[in-house]
Amino acid sequence: MKTKLTVLSAAILASMHSLPVAANNLILTGVIDGPLTGGVPKAIEIFVPQDIADLSRCGVGSANNGGGTDGQEYTFPAVAVSAGTFLYVASESTGFTNFFGFAPDFANVSAVNVNGDDAIELFCDGAVVDTFGEISWASSPSWAHTDGWVYRVSDTGADGSEFVPSNWEFSGKDALDGQTDNASAVIPFPSKTFTIGTVDPEPVVERLIFSEYVEGAGGNNKAIELYNAGTSAIDLSSYQVLLYINGSTTAGTTLSLSGSLEAGQTYVIANSGSIQEILDKANITSGVTNFNGNDVLELRKDGELVDSFGQVGNGADFAKDVSLVRNQGIITGDTDSSNAFSYSDEWTNLGTNVFSDLGRHHGDDSGEPPVSGLGQCGDSATLISAIQGEGDASPLLNQSAIVEAVVTASFPNLRGYFVQEEAADQDANGNTSEGLFVYTNSSTGLPVEGTLVRVMGNVAEFYNKTQLAQSEAALDCGAAAVSPAVVSLPFANASSAEALEGMLVTFEQNLTVTDNYNLGRYGEVTLSNGRVYIPTNLHLPGSAEAQALAAQNTLNRILLDDGVSGQNPVNVIYPTGGLSASNTLRTGDMVTSLTGVVDYNFNEYRVVPTQAPTFVQANARTAAPELAQGNLKIASLNVLNFFNGDGQGGGFPTARGADTAQEYTRQLDKLVSALVAMDADIIGLMEIENDGYGGNSAIAQLVAAVNARLGEARYAFVNAGGPIGTDAIAVGMLYDTTSVELVGNALINTDAVFSRPPLAQRFLGKDSLGELTVAVNHFKSKGCGGASGADQDQNDGQGCYNASRVAQAQTLTAWLQSEPSLSKDKDQLIIGDLNAYAKEDPIMALGSAGFTNLISEFVGATGYSYVFGGQAGYLDHALASSNLLAQVLDVTEWHINADEPRILDYNTEFKSATQVNDFYAPDAYRVSDHDPVIISLQLNREPVRGDWDGDYDVDRNDVNGLIRAIAKKEQIDMAFDLNEDGIVNVKDAQVMMSLCNLNGCRVL
């Protein structure tokens, strides 16, 4: 085995061009945990795609047993390596050499002393450039390959510090158990098979070769056969066959070919003096076949030598009275016609005067035993239903099987194709799938849809996907068709989808897109029958209805796959025309025609379409919130970690928000667009940077940006004096100074029960002259970090910290109802991200305290502000005190965020340069992951104290009214206990006198 290492002196090293080490300069292509005594060989294979002058810039480390990175443990020596080299790094030397038959390039490297569950990191210039496995894990990982190997899929990598399981092929654990060397192993380590190509399509390689030579004894039974060993048809008019007679060095006869030869077909040139048996198989007769056993043949394309038979200039007999067939597997010609030629190198002698093999070249049935065991079309084969079986895993795992079925789809991007049994070969068992994925590990040469193929391979389970790993090219057995199975959601039970794995299916339903979280990352969306809701948004936690809905939700989904492996695709093909900021695919939109094959990857069943699906924008964007207009509008929005750095263009990356000034600008522009479109009088915000109210603070600069967009200093922020609480984020409030005034000071509640203290402010509406108090909140989230005791997940669907959220709700209402200045105003509105769905305990607690869930009242069961795991519900709330309830006119959720793909947000990571622009617009959509809630009030004018007759003033008419009512012993509202002594009597009339607007209590 030649390696291209060169140890150079420092001077030569210094003079070599040193390439910048980018993430692509070393690619980890394989890891092996061997079966020999001591678990050897333990080694990694590395591919070098570009020349490297000094390999010591790079190194290796392994993270053992999920304990986190150990950093770079081994540094390569200062050697130069050239592009295309494969390097082997092994824990020792002897075992490696015994197993592979060659020595490792770098031996005794303890960093690769791995056991199959240890992650490997490649470093260059101190940064991780490629990774296999997760460096941290708590329990034995799914990618463990003890006594087995992993090998990188061609045309992937390097993956940097992120492990991408879909870029790896797994032998499976114990695949090498009992093996003694790689050459004879059942599932050998595919060393040096990794290729990384360009994005250009592979050029079509024409392979026309001599495939048979017949030189009969006695008579003129002579023929030469040509064979198209490539994958596409060849135009023969570029080719010539030349005959060199009796040692001549110039061609005596030349035949220029014409016509077209399909792949896998033969072209027979016979001598016109041959017997009928030969002439029957001839495509043409020609004098170029006037050879006698010592004459040399050449095949040339446009003058260039592509194959030869014999040695030009040598007139000795070398192929007399023989019928020779070119060995199977020879697909390239002998392009040196001047060197010595011995037919036994590449040809097999069928004997003398054997003419029966003309007109075909291997793979045809002829009574000759097939070299491979694949058999002929129509021979017995294993039914796909037997391979799939009734369960998830194949009952024929790791066995070789031959399948004869119809190709339903070929996917070069998936390096394989799907087949399905013809109707006559399907079993009656609905639990066994009739489809199967055939993995060829090649993106070219795949059979065409609608072809009946006969294929042999090993039955394998790739992460629970049953598949056939093709071992040699399939036989084309003619055209055939299968009908797609009609499928509908939800599935009947948990094993329904498994019974469809690998099959061609069609949906007659209109399906709803219910999740687009991974649309940008993997090009996939989730489809369901209708919208899917969070169970505890509709039903009480733990109730029978909630559990039933949770179970139903798991059966009501399938993924729509884009048919491309890997992540962050350059082209996100959904919806039609490709995803962009102006061509979105929202949850709630629909797919109205879907036909494809059912695949299984990453624990999800997916449909890979065979026809482009039809998308309908059933849940289109709206330009502004739509609700009835009253005299006051309040909005509530979680702004998804709005951090402005240091407020002067620096301070990036921020703790939780934008990583660069560019990201901040993108985020700010979207947020300003959203706030301007909402046009609210009071706006509650959550997740704004908790950096106070100075000129460089996030809230101050947000308000400034809004006012700049409006062209007037309209909005101001409620100033709580300084940072609120100790969390990195806080709540905040903005208000329109032209439509509301502040009444009294802002109040915050710093009780330790709150993760983020609530902020309350009383307002006077200038239009309505009514007053209300708005309290904005951000309860503890459902994430489980640090949860203990009752805050741990109680497995009732409410997540972690439910107990804390209930305590926060109770403390909030007690505060609103008892704090001296807050409790005076009976018109109270609770808004914010409460991190609890509609029927969960915290919302019920608010209801028990007298606050009504307005979204439940005005929007109902279809309300949502957030989509998680493909299920919709609302964590963002508006609740009104009983006094305020009658003044609520309308409530809506403006669906600008929860429905949109997250790839359209302000972030720039994981996007190509084109996508950074195409996936962004400075509009309101996906400014956050939560939708805003908008509340429209028809606020009553604030009652005037002492106003008996309801005309909003106090005069003698009111005094007379009170005196009369007292004297008549009428029941009088305690609002007229003006001296607050618990009783309404003439003393209150005395007080009322002092409240008169005009002297002498004159009537205006």
Added chain:
Amino acid sequence: MKKFIALCALVLGFNANAALINLSLDNIDVNVGDEVTLTIEATGLVDIASFQFDLLFDASMFSYANDGMGNAFLDSSDLFGALSFGAFDNGTGLGFGFVDFMPLTGDVLVASIKFTALAAGSFDFGLANALFSNSSFEDVAVDLAQSVSVRANANAVPEPAAWALMLLALAGLTVARRKQVK
């Protein structure tokens, strides 16, 4: 009435300066259909900014001038110019209420009301539930006079034959007292 007041003064000699609400009738024996005038006076007031009290009587036995909605028309009062003053049907008689910018001091005619007897019998007018407040919102103690009574006599309505006999009998008499029926 002065005799009555003097009696009160004797009884409450040490409180001679306390506020007092007094009741008096101009006639304590009338016929049904006749009018009596009830006078309510308040004496000894010091800095009274507001007051309320009830005049208790059986309102089905007496009628009084009113506006049809329970507001009594008082015949006379010193308090008509106040910011708010009036007497209102409250189901137990009349409720009185008063409040003014100018507190009351000294003696005041609260009200004189003309009642018409509607039925025969002996009927009381009494005072109760008094609250007097000064300009500092302090309760001021007030004595309430005892109730007063009026007797209403039924008008005899004789048989026509008896009337004729009476005329005959009287025809010879020189003394005739005519009763006026109001």
